[in-house]
Amino acid sequence: MKERFKVALAQISCKRADKTENIRKIEDNVVKAREQDAELVIFPELSLTGYTLRDQIYELAETIPGPSTRLLEKLARKMETYIVFGMPELSEKTQATIYNAAVLIGPDGLIGKYRKMYLPTHSVFEEKRYFRPGYQTAVFETDLGKIGLIICYDIFFPEVSRLTRLKGAQLIVCISASPAVRRTFFETLTAARAIENTAFLAYVNLVGIEDGLQFWGGSRLIGPNGKVLVKAKYDEEDLVIGEVNYVDIRPVETFVPTLKDLRPELFDKLKENAEKL
Amino acid sequence: MELTPSVLDIDWSEVETKIRRFIKDYVEQTGAKGIVLGLSGGLDSSTTAALSALAIGGDKVLGLLLPEQETYNTQDIKHAKLVAEKFGFKTEMIDITPALKVFYNTIPVFEKADKICKGNIKARTRMIYIYYYANRLNLLVCGSSDKSETMMGYFTKWGDVAADISPIMDLFKTQVRKLAQHIGIPKEIIKKPASPALWPGQLAEEELGIKYETLDLILYGLEHFMKPEEIAKQLGLKTELVEKIKHRWLYTEHKRRMLLTTKIEYRTVGTDFRLPRTLY
Numbered sequence: 001m002k003e004r005f006k007v008a009l010a011q012i013s014c015k016r017a018d019k020t021e022n023i024r025k026i027e028d029n030v031v032k033a034r035e036q037d038a039e040l041v042i043f044p045e046l047s048l049t050g051y052t053l054r055d056q057i058y059e060l061a062e063t064i065p066g067p068s069t070r071l072l073e074k075l076a077r078k079m080e081t082y083i084v085f086g087m088p089e090l091s092e093k094t095q096a097t098i099y100n101a102a103v104l105i106g107p108d109g110l111i112g113k114y115r116k117m118y119l120p121t122h123s124v125f126e127e128k129r130y131f132r133p134g135y136q137t138a139v140f141e142t143d144l145g146k147i148g149l150i151i152c153y154d155i156f157f158p159e160v161s162r163l164t165r166l167k168g169a170q171l172i173v174c175i176s177a178s179p180a181v182r183r184t185f186f187e188t189l190t191a192a193r194a195i196e197n198t199a200f201l202a203y204v205n206l207v208g209i210e211d212g213l214q215f216w217g218g219s220r221l222i223g224p225n226g227k228v229l230v231k232a233k234y235d236e237e238d239l240v241i242g243e244v245n246y247v248d249i250r251p252v253e254t255f256v257p258t259l260k261d262l263r264p265e266l267f268d269k270l271k272e273n274a275e276k277l
Numbered sequence: 278m279e280l281t282p283s284v285l286d287i288d289w290s291e292v293e294t295k296i297r298r299f300i301k302d303y304v305e306q307t308g309a310k311g312i313v314l315g316l317s318g319g320l321d322s323s324t325t326a327a328l329s330a331l332a333i334g335g336d337k338v339l340g341l342l343l344p345e346q347e348t349y350n351t352q353d354i355k356h357a358k359l360v361a362e363k364f365g366f367k368t369e370m371i372d373i374t375p376a377l378k379v380f381y382n383t384i385p386v387f388e389k390a391d392k393i394c395k396g397n398i399k400a401r402t403r404m405i406y407i408y409y410y411a412n413r414l415n416l417l418v419c420g421s422s423d424k425s426e427t428m429m430g431y432f433t434k435w436g437d438v439a440a441d442i443s444p445i446m447d448l449f450k451t452q453v454r455k456l457a458q459h460i461g462i463p464k465e466i467i468k469k470p471a472s473p474a475l476w477p478g479q480l481a482e483e484e485l486g487i488k489y490e491t492l493d494l495i496l497y498g499l500e501h502f503m504k505p506e507e508i509a510k511q512l513g514l515k516t517e518l519v520e521k522i523k524h525r526w527l528y529t530e531h532k533r534r535m536l537l538t539t540k541i542e543y544r545t546v547g548t549d550f551r552l553p554r555t556l557y
Contacts, residue, residue: 016553016556017553036483052553055544055551056552057552180295207300209298210553235294235298
């Protein structure tokens with residue numbers, strides 16, 4: 001397993017409901033990222049289809065594996081790289097049950113997927129109308145270490161990142177489609193999740209305008225001490241490369257030992273009180 | 278939450294950028310050749326026209342001055358032309374009086390004393406002119422309605438509010454004034470009292486019965502789910518006044534939503550055709 005590698009944050013805008021065009025853009029970015037020696041290339045939430053799909057989602061959702069993941073598997077094999085992207089996942093057992101999924105693909109093909117647990121359905125968001133929530137966190141052992149996947153609004157719930165970290169993730173990848181009015185929240189929470197879990201956190205957000213919603217970009221790689229290692233532009237497409245070096249986790253873990261100091265008995269109390277809210 | 282004027286203060290550079298990007302993106306996505314909008318010489322249309330010109334270039338923006346006899350105001354026309362010159366967009370002036378007279382003379386139940394009904398004919402006639410230009414020249418209609426008048430329903434249904442995009446609709450009137458100042462709209466336009474000019478001497482604040490500085494804070498409070506009593510207490514107003522504003526806001530929702538029918542079939546137009554506004 002590599003202790004040290006480069007990761008590319010591919011902050012793209014999507015052409016809504018046009019998977020062919022979006023896959024082409026994903027390919028372009030993977031090629032460019034590989035030229036800069038990145039071994040993991042991360043794309044935003046629902047980057048296969050665009051975010052604001054509403055009822056069109058029923059025509060666009062695919063199973064995993066499915067036609068689109070197979071195309072991207074080919075790309076990952078050819079480019080010998082790891083790719084994370086987002087897509088609406090159609091359940092294999094149904095015809096209209098859809099998850100908001102993050103997919104991890106590697107040089108040997110499909111590695112795994114994560115289904116978004118927290119679906120925002122307030123303000124401009126209507127995810128619960130369309131998606132079934134996931135029930136599992138997702139951590140995958142790869143040549144690039146243990147990689148955990150979370151999606152956007154999940155970051156407001158520290159337990160998702162915590163559980164992902166407790167399952168061993170050293171790098172938490174958060175893919176996102178966050179509109180501009182929420183920028184401060186994400187800028188704060190991405191750093192907080194990295195610090196409290198002493199893990200690397202790669203946040204990749206969408207850009208562009210969909211139905212009047214302007215996505216703010218600002219993708220970033222954050223070190224386990226909360227330091228922003230690289231940051232993409234606000235509001236515009238960008239591709240930035242940062243370096244993950246897991247050796248950096250150790251000094252932070254000794255300096256602020258949040259995992260050592262974890263109190264499991266509090267989780268029972270959390271559960272008890274959350275039920276009574 | 279404390280309801281002080283500072284709650285309405287936002288980063289005006291960022292707002293300008295967002296609005297310009299929104300306009301440019303929408304024009305590009307739809308493949309339109311530019312923008313057409315009604316230009317009254319007032320704050321809202323001057324600001325919207327200027328932002329459109331900043332977004333896509335003045336050569337692609339056409340401001341239509343559509344005066345009519347009863348409310349003809351040389352100062353407003355001067356102001357409209359002043360903004361056009363400063364921001365470099367095109368204008369055209371058409372006197373709509375003859376068209377209005379045809380309506381007045383041919384509507385059997387026309388009542389000239391009913392100034393609201395008559396005024397609405399003016400707003401809707403302007404809409405027809407603007408949309409004709411849009412259709413003929415492949416332009417998008419850009420609306421100039423602000424959030425204060427939109428929330429109050431203080432507009433003509435299918436009239437001045439009719440547009441393809443409404444870039445300043447999420448900004449209260451007092452916020453539009455600040456944005457206007459930020460982008461360099463001439464002071465005399467920002468300072469003059471707002472008027473829909475549907476009849477001579479019509480003034481928005483007089484008709485609404487409240488100053489925009491107060492109205493905007495009430496609406497901001499309502500937007501943030503504050504209770505009328507709390508808003509009234511904080512602003513030193515009578516609760517009945519805030520209740521009245523709230524009632525007017527809710528009562529006029531029908532003017533802000535299109536295509537109402539009754540549910541009969543599987544997916545109903547308006548209520549559950551949930552589709553993106555544009556294809557891309």
